[in-house]
Amino acid sequence: MRRFALLLAPLLLLSSCQTPAPATQDRFALADANADGKLTRNEVSDFVVHNAFGEHDANNDKKLSTSEWLPGNDLALFKKRDTNGDGFISLDEALAWGRSTDKGWGEMMKKGDTNGDGSISRAEATAYYGSKEGPIR
Numbered sequence: 001m002r003r004f005a006l007l008l009a010p011l012l013l014l015s016s017c018q019t020p021a022p023a024t025q026d027r028f029a030l031a032d033a034n035a036d037g038k039l040t041r042n043e044v045s046d047f048v049v050h051n052a053f054g055e056h057d058a059n060n061d062k063k064l065s066t067s068e069w070l071p072g073n074d075l076a077l078f079k080k081r082d083t084n085g086d087g088f089i090s091l092d093e094a095l096a097w098g099r100s101t102d103k104g105w106g107e108m109m110k111k112g113d114t115n116g117d118g119s120i121s122r123a124e125a126t127a128y129y130g131s132k133e134g135p136i137r
């Protein structure tokens with residue numbers, strides 16, 4: 001459960017653009033990789049995975065070694081995500097894993113995409129997070 005909340009943390013911050021916080025970046029824009037003003041499921045998962053990846057990648061080489069992954073994570077999961085078996089989880093492997101699984105973005109798409117066009121606009125994102133009472137704990 002703790003890992004789940006951690007993964008969702010960057011997502012929850014997407015809504016922080018409405019609160020006065022001049023020093024923080026526009027996370028919606030950061031997540032919107034193709035800058036079309038809408039977030040697709042893959043953009044949401046890429047964004048979350050990117051953030052989680054960066055937190056673990058201590059030496060910033062875009063690869064996670066087992067020592068960067070452990071402790072706190074499961075070695076069996078590491079082996080699953082290291083799809084080419086080279087002993088590292090590359091950013092591409094992590095992103096592919098993120099797209100193939102669901103750590104909350106499925107629900108966000110389902111509930112946040114109110115007009116059902118398959119993506120989340122800034123207004124939809126704001127409404128979605130505004131309807132929540134606060135960060136999930």
Ligand SMILES: [Ca+2]
Pocket residue numbers: 032033034035036037038039040043
């Ligand atoms: Ca987009």
Ligand SMILES: [Ca+2]
Pocket residue numbers: 056057058059060061062063064065068
């Ligand atoms: Ca690394």
Ligand SMILES: [Ca+2]
Pocket residue numbers: 081082083084085086087088089090093
């Ligand atoms: Ca690998």
